[in-house]
Amino acid sequence: MKVVVGNKAGFCFGVKRAIDMAFETARNRKGVYTLGPIIHNPQVIEALEREGVGVANSIGELKDRKAGTVIVRTHGIPMEEMQRLVKEGFELIDLTCPYVKKAQHYAKLLKEEGCQVIILGDMEHPEVKGLMSYAGKGVAVVRGDQELPQIKSKAGIVVQTTQPVEALKKLVSRIVEHTKEMKVYNTICSSTALRLKETEEVARGADAMVVVGGRNSANTTQLARLCESLSVRTYHIETAGELKEEWFEKVEKIGLTAGASTPDWIIKEVENALKEMGGSKNKWK
Amino acid sequence: MKVVVGNKAGFCFGVKRAIDMAFETARNRKGVYTLGPIIHNPQVIEALEREGVGVANSIGELKDRKAGTVIVRTHGIPMEEMQRLVKEGFELIDLTCPYVKKAQHYAKLLKEEGCQVIILGDMEHPEVKGLMSYAGKGVAVVRGDQELPQIKSKAGIVVQTTQPVEALKKLVSRIVEHTKEMKVYNTICSSTALRLKETEEVARGADAMVVVGGRNSANTTQLARLCESLSVRTYHIETAGELKEEWFEKVEKIGLTAGASTPDWIIKEVENALKEMGGSKNKWK
Numbered sequence: 232m233k234v235v236v237g238n239k240a241g242f243c244f245g246v247k248r249a250i251d252m253a254f255e256t257a258r259n260r261k262g263v264y265t266l267g268p269i270i271h272n273p274q275v276i277e278a279l280e281r282e283g284v285g286v287a288n289s290i291g292e293l294k295d296r297k298a299g300t301v302i303v304r305t306h307g308i309p310m311e312e313m314q315r316l317v318k319e320g321f322e323l324i325d326l327t328c329p330y331v332k333k334a335q336h337y338a339k340l341l342k343e344e345g346c347q348v349i350i351l352g353d354m355e356h357p358e359v360k361g362l363m364s365y366a367g368k369g370v371a372v373v374r375g376d377q378e379l380p381q382i383k384s385k386a387g388i389v390v391q392t393t394q395p396v397e398a399l400k401k402l403v404s405r406i407v408e409h410t411k412e413m414k415v416y417n418t419i420c421s422s423t424a425l426r427l428k429e430t431e432e433v434a435r436g437a438d439a440m441v442v443v444g445g446r447n448s449a450n451t452t453q454l455a456r457l458c459e460s461l462s463v464r465t466y467h468i469e470t471a472g473e474l475k476e477e478w479f480e481k482v483e484k485i486g487l488t489a490g491a492s493t494p495d496w497i498i499k500e501v502e503n504a505l506k507e508m509g510g511s512k513n514k515w516k
Numbered sequence: 517m518k519v520v521v522g523n524k525a526g527f528c529f530g531v532k533r534a535i536d537m538a539f540e541t542a543r544n545r546k547g548v549y550t551l552g553p554i555i556h557n558p559q560v561i562e563a564l565e566r567e568g569v570g571v572a573n574s575i576g577e578l579k580d581r582k583a584g585t586v587i588v589r590t591h592g593i594p595m596e597e598m599q600r601l602v603k604e605g606f607e608l609i610d611l612t613c614p615y616v617k618k619a620q621h622y623a624k625l626l627k628e629e630g631c632q633v634i635i636l637g638d639m640e641h642p643e644v645k646g647l648m649s650y651a652g653k654g655v656a657v658v659r660g661d662q663e664l665p666q667i668k669s670k671a672g673i674v675v676q677t678t679q680p681v682e683a684l685k686k687l688v689s690r691i692v693e694h695t696k697e698m699k700v701y702n703t704i705c706s707s708t709a710l711r712l713k714e715t716e717e718v719a720r721g722a723d724a725m726v727v728v729g730g731r732n733s734a735n736t737t738q739l740a741r742l743c744e745s746l747s748v749r750t751y752h753i754e755t756a757g758e759l760k761e762e763w764f765e766k767v768e769k770i771g772l773t774a775g776a777s778t779p780d781w782i783i784k785e786v787e788n789a790l791k792e793m794g795g796s797k798n799k800w801k
Contacts (some may be wrong), residue, residue, distance in 0.1 A: 406686040413700040
C-alpha cells in the first residue's frame with residue numbers, strides 16, 4: 232500500500248505566520264486570549280490553550296476574564312469589533328491573514344468609490360462577516376449559483392480568499408450583463424487554488440483519500456467535497472486516532488492531503504499511522 | 517404568405533441622429549465631406565451625395581478637394597485624426613455616436629488609471645480603430661474565443677458597442693482568473709442586443725428571413741449570421757431589387773429585419789416588394 236502525500240497539504244502562509252506569532256506571544260505575556268478560535272482546528276486551539284492562550288467568544292467575555300492581550304484571528308473580524316477592542320484598551324496582536332486584510336481594504340475601497348459591493352463567499356464564514364462590515368450597508372453576499380441581487384449600474388466584487396476560481400468566473404460572467412461598470416478584485420488566495428489543484432491530481436490517481444483537518448474548517452471540507460465529487464472514497468478526519476484499518480483493505484494507493492489550518496504534526500501522525508498499517512510513503516511529484 | 521417585420525429593425529438612435537444632422541448640414545453649407553462613409557450603408561451614402569455631401573477617405577483627400585466642413589462618422593475616428601482635423605482648420609461636425617464616444621472616454625480613462633486595456637471587438641472595424649487610439653500603446657484587441665494576450669495584474673476592458681453580450685460574459689470569465697484587478701466598462705449598446713433578441717424571436721417563428729442592410733455593415737451581417745445559426749433560410753440583401761420570387765415558393769411566414777444603418781425607406785421598399793409577391797404584413801408583437 233502506497234501513501235501519496237500532497238506537497239501543498241497543511242498550513243498556508245497566513246496560518247503559519249499567525250500560529251508562530253501566537254505561540255511567541257504566549258511565551259512573553261500573561262492574560263492572552265484570541266477573540267474566537269484563531270483558526271478552524273481544535274487540536275491547534277488545545278495546544279495553544281496548554282501554553283496559556285485562551286479563547287473568548289465575545290468582547291464581554293474578554294472583559295469578564297480580564298484579558299490583557301487580544302489576538303485577532305486569521306479570518307479577521309468586523310471593523311466595528313476591531314474599533315471596540317481598541318476603545319476598550321486591550322493590547323492587540325492583529326494576526327488577520329495579510330490576504331484577508333487586503334480583501335477588507337478592497338471592500339472598503341469599493342464602497343468609497345460608490346459601488347454596490349458584492350462579496351462572493353459564504354455569509355456564515357467569519358472572514359465574510361468581516362468583509363461585510365468593511366463593505367458597509369447594501370452589501371450583498373452571493374455564493375456559487377445562488378440568485379443574484381438586483382444589480383446596480385456600478386458593481387464592485389470582492390472574494391472570500393478561499394473561494395474556488397470557477398465560482399468567480401461564473402459570477403463575473405453573470406453580473407457583467409446587468410451593469411455598466413464592474414470592478415473586480417480577485418482576492419482568491421493562490422495557495423487555496425493550488426492545494427485544490429494538487430488534491431484533484433492526487434485523488435485522480437488514488438483508490439482512497441484521507442483529508443485531515445478541522446471539521447469546522449471550510450477549506451478542509453472543500454477538499455473533502457472535491458475528492459468525493461471525483462468518486463474517490465474519502466475520509467475526512469481530524470486526528471490519526473480516527474483512522475480504521477478496515478478502510479484500507481484492498482486499497483493500493485492512498486492519497487493524503489490537509490487543509491490550510493492543519494498543522495504539520497497532525498499530518499505527520501496520520502502519515503505514520505498509515506505506515507503502521509503497511510503503507511510506504513510516496514511524495515507527490 | 518405573411519411578412520413579420522421586427523419593431524427594432526433599422527436605424528438606431530446614434531445613426532438616426534447622425535443622418536438627420538448630415539442632411540441638415542447639407543442644406544446649410546457647401547463643401548461638406550464625411551471622412552470615410554458616415555455609416556455602413558451604400559444607399560444612404562448615395563442619397564447624401566445627391567444632397568452634396570461627399571466622401572473623402574483621407575485627410576489628404578479632404579485637402580485636395582478643398583473641403584470646408586468635415587463630418588465625423590458615427591463609428592468615430594482615431595484621436596490623432598481628430599486632432600489633425602482640428603489643426604488643419606476644417607469646421608468639424610462630430611457625429612460620433614454618443615455611446616461610442618463614451619466607450620472612447622472609458623478606453624482613455626482605463627489607460628490613465630494604469631490598466632492594461634483590452635478591447636473586445638473586431639480589430640478591422642473603424643469603431644475599434646478609434647477606441648484603440650484612446651487606449652494608447654499596449655492595447656490588446658480580442659474577439660470572441662481568440663487567444664488572450666498575457667494578462668497583467670490590472671486589466672481594463674471596454675467593448676465595441678455592437679458586440680454580443682455573450683462574448684463579453686465569456687471574456688470576463690476568461691480574464692478574471694489571470695488578474696488581481698479587473699475593471700470592465702460594459703459599453704455594449706442595448707439597441708444592438710434588443711435587435712438581436714427580437715431577430716432571434718422572429719426567425720424562430722419564420723420559414724425564411726430577409727435581412728436588409730449594407731453588406732459592409734457589421735451589425736447587419738451579425739443579424740444574418742444569427743438567423744443562419746438557427747437553421748432558417750436567410751437572405752441578406754441591400755435593396756428590394758435583389759429579392760427573387762422563387763425564394764419564397766412554399767414559404768408561409770417570412771421574417772423581415774434590418775441593421776442599425778438601414779434607413780426606413782429601404783425597409784419599406786422591401787416590405788412593399790414582398791407584399792407584391794403576395795405577402796400580407798404582420799407587425800411583430
